[in-house]
Amino acid sequence: MAKNHSNVTVSELPSAEELLKVLAQKITPLLQENTALVGIHSGGVWLLERLLVLLQDPIQKYHIEHGTLDVSFYRDDYSQRGLKAENRPSQISFEVENKHIILIDDVFYTGRTTRAAMNELFDYGRPASISLAALVDRGGRELPIAPQVVAANITLEASQRLQLIQLADESLALALNQHDSART
Amino acid sequence: MNNPQLDADGNLKHLLSIEGLPKRILNQILDTAESFVGVAEREVKKVPLLRGKTVCNLFFENSTRTRTTFEIAAKRLSADVISLNVSTSSQSKGETILDTVDNLIAMHADMFVVRHGQSGAAHLIAKHVPAHIHVVNAGDGRHSHPTQGLLDVFTIRKYKPELHNLRIAIVGDVLHSRVARSEIHALTTLGVPEIRVIAPKTLLPTQVEKLGVHVFHDMEQGLKDVDVVMMLRLQNERMSGAMLPSSQEYFKTYGLTQDKLKLAKPDAIVMHPGPMNRGVEIDSTVADGKQSVILPQVTYGIAIRMAVMAILAGGNSSTSSPAGAAA
Numbered sequence A: 001m002a003k004n005h006s007n008v009t010v011s012e013l014p015s016a017e018e019l020l021k022v023l024a025q026k027i028t029p030l031l032q033e034n035t036a037l038v039g040i041h042s043g044g045v046w047l048l049e050r051l052l053v054l055l056q057d058p059i060q061k062y063h064i065e066h067g068t069l070d071v072s073f074y075r076d077d078y079s080q081r082g083l084k085a086e087n088r089p090s091q092i093s094f095e096v097e098n099k100h101i102i103l104i105d106d107v108f109y110t111g112r113t114t115r116a117a118m119n120e121l122f123d124y125g126r127p128a129s130i131s132l133a134a135l136v137d138r139g140g141r142e143l144p145i146a147p148q149v150v151a152a153n154i155t156l157e158a159s160q161r162l163q164l165i166q167l168a169d170e171s172l173a174l175a176l177n178q179h180d181s182a183r184t
Numbered sequence B: 001m002n003n004p005q006l007d008a009d010g011n012l013k014h015l016l017s018i019e020g021l022p023k024r025i026l027n028q029i030l031d032t033a034e035s036f037v038g039v040a041e042r043e044v045k046k047v048p049l050l051r052g053k054t055v056c057n058l059f060f061e062n063s064t065r066t067r068t069t070f071e072i073a074a075k076r077l078s079a080d081v082i083s084l085n086v087s088t089s090s091q092s093k094g095e096t097i098l099d100t101v102d103n104l105i106a107m108h109a110d111m112f113v114v115r116h117g118q119s120g121a122a123h124l125i126a127k128h129v130p131a132h133i134h135v136v137n138a139g140d141g142r143h144s145h146p147t148q149g150l151l152d153v154f155t156i157r158k159y160k161p162e163l164h165n166l167r168i169a170i171v172g173d174v175l176h177s178r179v180a181r182s183e184i185h186a187l188t189t190l191g192v193p194e195i196r197v198i199a200p201k202t203l204l205p206t207q208v209e210k211l212g213v214h215v216f217h218d219m220e221q222g223l224k225d226v227d228v229v230m231m232l233r234l235q236n237e238r239m240s241g242a243m244l245p246s247s248q249e250y251f252k253t254y255g256l257t258q259d260k261l262k263l264a265k266p267d268a269i270v271m272h273p274g275p276m277n278r279g280v281e282i283d284s285t286v287a288d289g290k291q292s293v294i295l296p297q298v299t300y301g302i303a304i305r306m307a308v309m310a311i312l313a314g315g316n317s318s319t320s321s322p323a324g325a326a327a
Helices: A016-030 A043-054 A056-061 A112-122 B023-041 B064-076 B093-106 B121-128 B146-159 B180-189 B247-254 B294-313
Strands: A035-040 A065-069 A100-108 A129-137 A149-153 A160-166 A172-178 B054-059 B080-085 B111-116 B134-140 B167-171 B194-198 B214-216 B228-231 B269-271
Touching (some): A016 A100, A016 A129, A016 A149, A016 A172, A043 A056, A043 A100, A043 A172, A100 A112, A100 A160, A112 A129, B023 B146, B023 B294, B064 B111, B064 B134, B064 B146, B064 B294, B093 B121, B111 B121, B134 B146, B146 B180, B146 B228, B146 B269, B167 B180, B269 B294
Parallel strands (some): A035 A100, A100 A129, A129 A149, B054 B080, B054 B111, B111 B134, B167 B194, B167 B228, B228 B269
Antiparallel strands (some): A160 A172
C-alpha cells in the first residue's frame, strides 16, 4: 500500500472509500469498553460518521461514545494566521475522564493538529489514553507524534496538499492540490 | 470608503460600532461565538488563544457588568487582564485619554477595551494606536455599544434561528439607548423583515422611521404577534428635563406585564440588556418568567466578547493566507 515516491499525481491516489474500509478493519481490534471515538473537523468528522455505521456492532456491544473536535482555538499558528472564518463548536458530550480515546483524522501531516486536539481533550478531563487513526499518513511530521492506525502511507512534496473531500452523494474522495504554502 | 474597523484585507481590526460591519463579519463573529458557548461548560473553561497577550479594560465610566463580562471573556481566552477605572477629568479629556493609552502601550498592552461617556472615545483611541494594537468599544456615550448589540442578535438567533421570518419589537427609551440603533442596523443587515419600535414620542429620536422601522406609540398594537420583545432600560441617569410624567405612569403605559406579553406570539422571547428597573419598564413576573431570556443574554455576552477578542488578536503578522485544512 505504501507508495514511497514524491510528486504523486491525482491518478495515483487511492480511493478514499476503499481506504475507509481498511481503516475500519484496523480500528476494530482497538475497540473495547471505555473507548470513545473523536473526529477532528472536518475530514475526521466525515470519517467518524461513516465509521459509526461500519463499526456499529462493536460500538453497540461496548457502548462506545463519540464526539467531535474543532481545534481552531488550540492551533499553534493562531498568532500568525488568526482564526479561520468558519469554525464549528466542539462536541464532547461524554465524560473524557478515564476514557480510551481514538482520534480520527483524514490526513496526518505535521502532527500539529493532533497536538492541538490532545490539548483540547485535556481541557475536558484526563483520558486514560489517546491514540490516533488517520486515513493517510503523507509524511512530513514536525513533532514526535505518530498515528497508531493508518490506512495508507503516501509521501508527498511540501508543495502538495492532500485533502479529504465530501462529494455531493456524501461519498468521500482524496483531492490533491499544488500550493505555495501547503503546510497547515 | 475608509472604514477604521477593517484592515486592508477586509479583516476586523477594531470593533467600534456595528454600523460599517459587512454581513460577512457579523456572521463570522456570531458563528465564532457559537463555538465559544461550549467552552464555559467544560471542566477547564479556558482556551489558549490569547496566552501571553495583555488586555486593558479602560473604563472611564462605571459599568460593572460590562467590565466583568469583558474580564471573564479575556481570562477564558487565557489573556492577562488589567482593569482600570479612570475617572474623567474635566479639562482636556482628549489629551488625558491618549496619554493614558500611550502609557499602557509602553507597558506592552495588546488590546484596549474602552468604555467612555463621550461618543467617539473608542474611535479616537483606535486612530491613535499602532497597527498591532486592537480596540474594542465597550460603550461610548449614546453612540454605540457593539458587543451588547451583537449579543442580543446572537441570543435572538439562538432562540429564533430563522431570522428571515421574524417580527421584533424594541420597546422603551430608544432615544437614549446606545444599543437600539446598532441592533436595528444589525438585524436589518441579517435579513430580519420587520422591526418595530414602541415608545412615547419623547423617547424616540427624530426621523427614527428612516432606520427602516415601524413606529408604534401603543403597546397593544405594537406587540401584536411579535416573536421577540426587546425591552430597553429607562435611562434615568441620562434623562434630562421632564420627558416623562413619572415612572409609575410609564409602567402603566409602556411597562411589560404578563397581560401585554400575551399579545405577542405565545412562544415569543423577552429580552432586556440590564440592569433592569423592575416595576418601571418590566414587571417582575415577566422578567423571571418562562419567556424571559435575560440571563442567557448575560451568558452569551461572554461568548460574543470572546469571539470578538479572538478574531481581533489573531493573525497579526499575516497577510491573508489560504484557508487551511487540518494537517
